[in-house]
Amino acid sequence: MSRAPNETWKLGAAALAARVRDGRVSVTDAVESGWVGPASMWEHDVNAVAHHDAEVRREAAAGASGQGPLAGVPVLVKDNLCTVEYPTTCASRILAGYRAPYDATVIRRLREAGAVIVGKGNMDEFAMGSSNEYSAYGPTRNPFDLSRVPGGSSGGPAAAVAYGLVPVALGSDTGGSVRQPASFCGVYGLKPTYGRLSRYGLVAFGSSLDQVGIFARHARDVAVTYAVLAGEDGYDATTRLGPAPDVSTFAAGVKGLRFGWPANLWAQGVDAAIVAALERSAIALERAGAVRVVLDFLPGTYGVAAYYLVATAEASSNLARFDGVRYGFRHEEAADVRAMYTRTRSEGFGPEVQRRILLGTYALSSGYYDAYYLKAQRARTRIRREFQSAFAQCDFMLLPAAPSLAFKVGEKTDDPLAMYLSDVFTIGANLAGIPGLTVPAGRTSENLPVGVQMLGPEDSEPNLLRAARALEVGGDVALLSTDEDPEFVWPTKR
Amino acid sequence: MAYEAVIGLECHIQLKTRTKMFCGCEVEFGRPANWNTCPVCLGLPGALPRTNITAIAYALRLGLALGCDIRHESVFARKNYFYPDMPKNYQVTQYDLPLCEHGTLPVVVEGESRTFELMRIHCEEDAGKSFHPERVGDRRISRLEFNRAGTPLLELVTEPVLRTPAECAAFLTQLRKLVRALGISDGDMEKGQLRCDANVSLRPVGQSALGVKTEIKNLNSIKGVEKGVTAEIDRQRRELESGARIVQATLLYDADHDKLAIMRTKESAHDYRYFPEPDLPVLRVTDADLDAARAALPELPWVREARFVSQYGLPPYDAAVLGDSRELADYYEACARGGDAKLASNWIMTEVLRVRNDRGWPLEKWAEQVPAPRMRAFLDKVAAKELPGPVAKQVFAWMADEAGSVDELLALHGIQVQGSAEDLRPLVLQVLDENPGPVAQYLAGKTITIGYLTGAVMKKSGGQAVPQVVQQLLAEELARRG
Numbered sequence A: 001m002s003r004a005p006n007e008t009w010k011l012g013a014a015a016l017a018a019r020v021r022d023g024r025v026s027v028t029d030a031v032e033s034g035w036v037g038p039a040s041m042w043e044h045d046v047n048a049v050a051h052h053d054a055e056v057r058r059e060a061a062a063g064a065s066g067q068g069p070l071a072g073v074p075v076l077v078k079d080n081l082c083t084v085e086y087p088t089t090c091a092s093r094i095l096a097g098y099r100a101p102y103d104a105t106v107i108r109r110l111r112e113a114g115a116v117i118v119g120k121g122n123m124d125e126f127a128m129g130s131s132n133e134y135s136a137y138g139p140t141r142n143p144f145d146l147s148r149v150p151g152g153s154s155g156g157p158a159a160a161v162a163y164g165l166v167p168v169a170l171g172s173d174t175g176g177s178v179r180q181p182a183s184f185c186g187v188y189g190l191k192p193t194y195g196r197l198s199r200y201g202l203v204a205f206g207s208s209l210d211q212v213g214i215f216a217r218h219a220r221d222v223a224v225t226y227a228v229l230a231g232e233d234g235y236d237a238t239t240r241l242g243p244a245p246d247v248s249t250f251a252a253g254v255k256g257l258r259f260g261w262p263a264n265l266w267a268q269g270v271d272a273a274i275v276a277a278l279e280r281s282a283i284a285l286e287r288a289g290a291v292r293v294v295l296d297f298l299p300g301t302y303g304v305a306a307y308y309l310v311a312t313a314e315a316s317s318n319l320a321r322f323d324g325v326r327y328g329f330r331h332e333e334a335a336d337v338r339a340m341y342t343r344t345r346s347e348g349f350g351p352e353v354q355r356r357i358l359l360g361t362y363a364l365s366s367g368y369y370d371a372y373y374l375k376a377q378r379a380r381t382r383i384r385r386e387f388q389s390a391f392a393q394c395d396f397m398l399l400p401a402a403p404s405l406a407f408k409v410g411e412k413t414d415d416p417l418a419m420y421l422s423d424v425f426t427i428g429a430n431l432a433g434i435p436g437l438t439v440p441a442g443r444t445s446e447n448l449p450v451g452v453q454m455l456g457p458e459d460s461e462p463n464l465l466r467a468a469r470a471l472e473v474g475g476d477v478a479l480l481s482t483d484e485d486p487e488f489v490w491p492t493k494r
Numbered sequence B: 001m002a003y004e005a006v007i008g009l010e011c012h013i014q015l016k017t018r019t020k021m022f023c024g025c026e027v028e029f030g031r032p033a034n035w036n037t038c039p040v041c042l043g044l045p046g047a048l049p050r051t052n053i054t055a056i057a058y059a060l061r062l063g064l065a066l067g068c069d070i071r072h073e074s075v076f077a078r079k080n081y082f083y084p085d086m087p088k089n090y091q092v093t094q095y096d097l098p099l100c101e102h103g104t105l106p107v108v109v110e111g112e113s114r115t116f117e118l119m120r121i122h123c124e125e126d127a128g129k130s131f132h133p134e135r136v137g138d139r140r141i142s143r144l145e146f147n148r149a150g151t152p153l154l155e156l157v158t159e160p161v162l163r164t165p166a167e168c169a170a171f172l173t174q175l176r177k178l179v180r181a182l183g184i185s186d187g188d189m190e191k192g193q194l195r196c197d198a199n200v201s202l203r204p205v206g207q208s209a210l211g212v213k214t215e216i217k218n219l220n221s222i223k224g225v226e227k228g229v230t231a232e233i234d235r236q237r238r239e240l241e242s243g244a245r246i247v248q249a250t251l252l253y254d255a256d257h258d259k260l261a262i263m264r265t266k267e268s269a270h271d272y273r274y275f276p277e278p279d280l281p282v283l284r285v286t287d288a289d290l291d292a293a294r295a296a297l298p299e300l301p302w303v304r305e306a307r308f309v310s311q312y313g314l315p316p317y318d319a320a321v322l323g324d325s326r327e328l329a330d331y332y333e334a335c336a337r338g339g340d341a342k343l344a345s346n347w348i349m350t351e352v353l354r355v356r357n358d359r360g361w362p363l364e365k366w367a368e369q370v371p372a373p374r375m376r377a378f379l380d381k382v383a384a385k386e387l388p389g390p391v392a393k394q395v396f397a398w399m400a401d402e403a404g405s406v407d408e409l410l411a412l413h414g415i416q417v418q419g420s421a422e423d424l425r426p427l428v429l430q431v432l433d434e435n436p437g438p439v440a441q442y443l444a445g446k447t448i449t450i451g452y453l454t455g456a457v458m459k460k461s462g463g464q465a466v467p468q469v470v471q472q473l474l475a476e477e478l479a480r481r482g
């Protein structure tokens, strides 16, 4: 079945790349489709893009090979991934105008796979936030309801995939920053196993927690992109050695797989629409032949505390380099270097980043290190073990990605602690280094997307993607291996 | 009251690896400012470190040479503090789990053999350099230069076991000799390849508890260490004797003015907020790594020097001079083995080292011009008394600039050594008898006439005699007649 050229923007990444490879669609048409089509009407209201440049984009398209698994696929990447042709500012004033002299490893691999980087996605400053409201470029809005947040911190890339600007986008996930906005925006969002994707060129927030993540509208596109990006990198000593797990089996179905059902986790405090979506998803998985294993799994109430200690401690050190000395913003009115540091950092960083730097500095201070950082690392070891024993009973588990649906802009900015607590379902994967995948699970009667999350043990991406594909076809095994993607649906009427 | 000083040294050894500690930039001098840099050593956003395994191998070499306990799993840590020439505002170093611990360095101090205990050795990265301040128009600016940033360093910390400035100097001299012998550093303090901070405290003689210590930084020569430590011991003694207390502080030593200045006191001390470097995995050292490092160990300098004494019969002083560098010791052995070892020692210690000092030649340059086999052939001729003393010196001087064997050089310069000096003596006596005038003048003090007499002998010999030998014989015979 062929589509009219003006519907190119609706295609998924794999479908688009196939058309580019066999010459049905030119790279330029593929890359421009989101910008010239109806999707372009959304960007003004959504504000998903922090940097783009039509000329750079066209040049990149003209120079692309038109070959490879992502041939001609336009990709928006979060503004904390280094790219030579666009600024890399982490949506922070302190990096105003900064251009990296090198491409992140994941960017290089995207280009080698034929993809074209079309711009940088809006985000919470330095990936610190869950709502995309802490951005130097202004908040990103949820395309399903412009009065609501898209989630964060990778809100820009998530929203852009949702409204159809690009079929694939990259984010980063330190405590849920890919999986939570994926659930708020109704797209797939994968945080791979720690060390599977290189962090080289990802501006660090919490080094032991950060992973580059993938947004897409189809399970297949997540699998294709993961296969392009995953693997050892000599530039990142924390990447896992050896070949990445093979995700080409994503359409193999879930027959015989056991999925954990830790219903105690959502006994209270979770939106009823999410609980209902979890039940629908479980039934669909069972219909496809998976087995539900009821788990009593409580990965400790100390998870949020441990996470915020480790993440802020590492961040306080990682962000020390932004001092006005060598690049980015510098406060010019300072009598000496100490004053220059203070004024540059006080004006260059936003309030949430400053809060976390102070918290992390405190946690590492002499006299407090044992009580905070060391204890948090012990809690982390325990959480890892709790996940291990849970995964002795199942191949992956189903759980919420967030306790709520997309909330209103401004609803939580005055209460940082409430914002931190909303990460409760996602931070475990970062603390334990395991993969997590958010899968769209329909919309509420108010047209808000609902997502569910799956977590698996290290290197279980193939199983997570098999489950995602099974859910994509509603558990109907007959549809598993159809190449045709489901029709694109607009977030709202415009 | 009599006081005793307690001194601990903290030495930084710049490794001569080809590339930096955590990136692929070359470590080389003389490049334009900020040439040897990349996103990693400039601390650009998103860049990550990767460990230079050669630097680790060098650290293992030093650790094994000093008999340290080597940790099979050690941990890199971040030391956090702000300084403009430190690109990330943290230094990647090691903290509570260093690569090497304990061990000792054997040192001879004023003729006496001692061993000094070490606390630890670990790997870390160097900072860049600041140049300040400079006036540009109405602004004062500082320049930053990052070619050095990320250069591999080993930090070696002693226990507080040194007592005198002389011990500090001997310790550093021996350490420098060791790192050079191991081939891991050039150890040149003037170039910052070997740096030293000293912790100094005083306590009443007989007391075992340590006094309050101060740290002296910026000691950039062995003399400087000796003088800086002396100055600080004197300062602390004066304070204590006047009834004052020592305040824990960091001092800077100004070698030009032999003065100490307080940089900061304990109240303003840094809290470095150490924590394990999350960008690097645990540093694992396998038995195979240790075997490889052990195989790369040369004969240690102090072992070699002892062998020079026992095997070649050298005095300990000669052994120490020749053992100063591996190259010199190798050169010596190549010249000495199987020949006249003492003669080789004399010639190398006096003449070769003189050329080195006079001409500023490094030993490699000398060894290139006069490789050991050439030197050995020369020494063999001297030993066989085929070259009279003065001729030998002349030939040695030619060798430094000209190619050719000893015989070729003699031929080239028209000198034929015919038999021994004794064969010339009759000619000398004959000339003296034939020239009573110049002889009388010489004996009256006009010694310049020896030139005329030499010429006369040369003429009689048909130009075959060596002028230096003739002159020596004439001087002997004239002295006899005086």
Ligand SMILES: [Zn+2]
Pocket: B020, B023, B024, B025, B036, B037, B038, B039, B040, B041, B042, B150
């Ligand atoms: Zn470098």
